[in-house]
Amino acid sequence: MIKELTVKQLAAISGVTVRTLRHYDEIGLLKPARVGANGYRYYGRAELLRLQRILFHRELGVPLNEIGGLLELEGEDQVGVLLRHRQKLEAEGARLAELIDTIDRTIASINGETTMSNADLYKGFSTEKQAAYEAWLIQRHGEPMRQDITRSRRRLDASTAQEQAAAMAQLQQLEESLAEACRRDIDPASTAVDELIARHRAWVAMMWDKPCPPEAYTGLADLYLSHPDFVARYERIAPGFAEYLVRAMKIHAAAAGFTASSRLSPG
Amino acid sequence: MIKELTVKQLAAISGVTVRTLRHYDEIGLLKPARVGANGYRYYGRAELLRLQRILFHRELGVPLNEIGGLLELEGEDQVGVLLRHRQKLEAEGARLAELIDTIDRTIASINGETTMSNADLYKGFSTEKQAAYEAWLIQRHGEPMRQDITRSRRRLDASTAQEQAAAMAQLQQLEESLAEACRRDIDPASTAVDELIARHRAWVAMMWDKPCPPEAYTGLADLYLSHPDFVARYERIAPGFAEYLVRAMKIHAAAAGFTASSRLSPG
């Protein structure tokens, strides 16, 4: 009924470019109904329909090489594919929401600048509580720790809001990754988790502006466990996450302590 | 304080690959603090901080070549950039939500198959209303239209649920694009709008399984305007969209009629 369509015509009514049609021909996704002796491509109704289904899936973000197979599938399978794809889209949506959240917090941090920087860095904990944590750390680790804290503070106030925001975003990402590992019940002694923990330790070291030796890291883990605020914060991210995190931190510290001492005094 | 870092070390604590660091060096986004006589890259604290800010923006989806400039900006500008980026993310999120919606409707359509196909194709209008529209069309266009409708129906029932879903998705996209043009108050006689309308006409032609001559297209526009259901449907998409769409359709039909007749009888 509908006459033959040239590339340009098909492109016009389907909203893609001519190049796209040629590309789809190249990769075998959409072949013309007929190719003239002059090499011209001619498309019919069937091709238009197929193209529309292709564009449907492309819109959903399915890679072209998968679309080919998809179009052959029927009924149940199709639904399965769509459902799986739906999940991907939802995950992507959740990620976007998180990013937007991050931006909002960053902007707030930039606006609040000096007044918020410290409070923000301890992530919503009140200043009195901060003092309490610092007192605890000093009591446990002695006078040198007091100096470290003072130094860290000074550096913190000197750093720009953007640097702080970036650092915080990093921490959050790390925590989220670790929480995911926790939810999936991945062994905290596994290499994957250990790598994340190593990054966490490096983050802490950067905050302190000095290396974070295994003992100090273990101490930090203890701090997390012994203060309900921290526990609550981590439990809010995922149930059981506080214990999981602490366990992973201690496992890592133990391994790091071993390799460090074995390096210093072999045997 | 924190000693120099090799590529691998920086990669480990920042969570990127070594290749990525080299790439950032190549494109001048993150240069090492120092390059040894042996060609080794060494990074310091400043580079770690810069890298974290880079990764922060990368996470947000900012292309690398823009990040370079971004890092130089300060205060207000930064906020502006972040806000603009926030908008992009929100738009992307809205798009994802739409896609998910499309999938849901597609699945519903596949599951409902024969029972839903017809009703679905007229997009939620009841069967009685459909009959009314068809009666209206027949009354206006005479007996041939009845045959067209019957034929169209038969073909419709024969087509697969996926084809129908794809066609519907296409229609929705077109309508959304046109609605956006309406919101932005773009001249319905402009080429951009005309291209969209041309695709709309092609879509209609595909549905009818026969060409849609300008007069028929004008008739369809009249149908849209004279039935409150259509008007309501379009007004729900965007205020003033019903009139806008009809106007664009008639402008297109007039132009198409002219070129068609001028082709048939020149002068």
Next chain:
DNA sequence: TGTTGACCCTCACGCGGCGTGAGGCTGGAT
């Protein structure tokens, strides 16, 4: 002292989904 083995380097191609020419036919209207 030499030998591992883990690291480091520089090319350089590949991917996905086309955009964007260059350079050259073809087809229909004048």
Next chain:
DNA sequence: ATCCAGCCTCACGCCGCGTGAGGGTCAACA
């Protein structure tokens, strides 16, 4: 006969790296 629009086939470019190949370097252990 001439024009121009439309068709064709290469073939390189983009982005953000992954993934080798092929070869130097460094620290630790025998």
